[in-house]
Amino acid sequence: MAYGDYQIDIYFNGLQGVQPDLPMAFAELERRAEAALAPSVWSYVAGGAGDEATQRENVAAFARWGLVPRMLVGAKARDLSVDLFGLQLPSPLLLAPIGVLGICAQDGHGDLATARASAATRVPMIASTLSADPLEQVADSLGETPGFFQLYTPTDRELAESLVHRAEAAGFKGIVVTLDTWITGWRPRDLSTGNFPQLRGHCLANYFTDPVFRSRLAQPPEANPGAAIVHWAGVFGNPLTWEDLPWLRSLTSLPIILKGLMHPEDVRQARDSGADGIYCSNHGGRQANGGLSSLDVLADVVDAADGAPVIFDSGVRSGADVIKALALGATAVALGRPYAYGLALGGEKGVTHVLRGMLAEADLIMAVDGYPTLDSLTREALRRIG
Numbered sequence: 001m002a003y004g005d006y007q008i009d010i011y012f013n014g015l016q017g018v019q020p021d022l023p024m025a026f027a028e029l030e031r032r033a034e035a036a037l038a039p040s041v042w043s044y045v046a047g048g049a050g051d052e053a054t055q056r057e058n059v060a061a062f063a064r065w066g067l068v069p070r071m072l073v074g075a076k077a078r079d080l081s082v083d084l085f086g087l088q089l090p091s092p093l094l095l096a097p098i099g100v101l102g103i104c105a106q107d108g109h110g111d112l113a114t115a116r117a118s119a120a121t122r123v124p125m126i127a128s129t130l131s132a133d134p135l136e137q138v139a140d141s142l143g144e145t146p147g148f149f150q151l152y153t154p155t156d157r158e159l160a161e162s163l164v165h166r167a168e169a170a171g172f173k174g175i176v177v178t179l180d181t182w183i184t185g186w187r188p189r190d191l192s193t194g195n196f197p198q199l200r201g202h203c204l205a206n207y208f209t210d211p212v213f214r215s216r217l218a219q220p221p222e223a224n225p226g227a228a229i230v231h232w233a234g235v236f237g238n239p240l241t242w243e244d245l246p247w248l249r250s251l252t253s254l255p256i257i258l259k260g261l262m263h264p265e266d267v268r269q270a271r272d273s274g275a276d277g278i279y280c281s282n283h284g285g286r287q288a289n290g291g292l293s294s295l296d297v298l299a300d301v302v303d304a305a306d307g308a309p310v311i312f313d314s315g316v317r318s319g320a321d322v323i324k325a326l327a328l329g330a331t332a333v334a335l336g337r338p339y340a341y342g343l344a345l346g347g348e349k350g351v352t353h354v355l356r357g358m359l360a361e362a363d364l365i366m367a368v369d370g371y372p373t374l375d376s377l378t379r380e381a382l383r384r385i386g
Helices: 003-015 026-036 039-046 053-064 110-121 135-141 157-170 188-193 211-215 225-235 242-250 264-272 294-305 319-327 337-369
Strands: 065-067 082-084 087-089 093-095 125-127 147-151 175-178 256-259 277-280 310-312 332-335 382-384
Touching: 003 337, 026 039, 026 337, 039 188, 039 337, 053 065, 053 294, 053 319, 065 319, 093 125, 093 337, 110 125, 110 135, 110 337, 125 135, 135 147, 135 157, 147 157, 157 211, 211 225, 264 277, 264 294, 277 294, 294 310, 294 319, 319 332, 319 337, 332 337
Parallel strands: 093 332, 125 147, 147 175, 175 256, 256 277, 277 310, 310 332
Antiparallel strands: 065 382, 082 087
């Protein structure tokens, strides 16, 4: 698939006097998304922990690496396809789980719009537990494109089991277990507005439709949403330990991917404990300030994974960033804030535009710099420049 042809479409539309109505560069995308979203929603999506130094470092880390161009290699055709947990995917790009997608869209159904964009681009979506629409509806909107379900593991084990089994029945192809969000990090932007969307009842559809969750309530959420929210707050966060992994493994035959691993020893223990995949991420700098960028530990994580698939996110803002993460060994690269901003501006069309642009840039870099396949993107293709 020639992803770079997206630029040809844009230039030919320009000959007809039609210019893009969505931004082509991240800075403009971010600026316009801020203007489009309510301040409380913007602070939740765009903000990070503390003074956001880790969030900025995630982005800055990519500038410390440069790709070495190779000429005369005949990169007229490029192959960006990848095998991930037995799935043959046309590209290594994924949609990272974001828990407020619903309210990022103008119609309040951002999860469904994102799933439709996933179907249109064949970029798999990792659907968040914190969704404005039930996971079954999100799965239906994915069509033939595979998706993954991200689990915030509740303290109620029966509820966790129910969510996993629902995801399995809905057709999701793997369970991504987030490890670093059993408690909310210190987020000054949200604190300054006194706003936490879930405590206002947003994006709790998977809980409110779950039979186990509903069985714990004296009244259904429709009759007493306040009590349902209080119960959700009481069961949401489970500080998992290594002793919990056998139980998690027992819940499903689907691949289990552990999200938030950045220390090689944790990666080795996860692999030895039955995890099928490693997800290198610091949650985009949202949960803890003062830490390392995800990119700076990626190579060590890949080495410790010892052949197990490694998904990467945090700080990805361009196709060039995708290429660099792949060269450092990531099997797949997940995109976060940029597609949420596209969603805010154009719904399904906005997400599709961001994904097509990201893939086009990555494809064209491989063409210009002489890397026709992902196998050719090794660490030897990069030089540390800062």
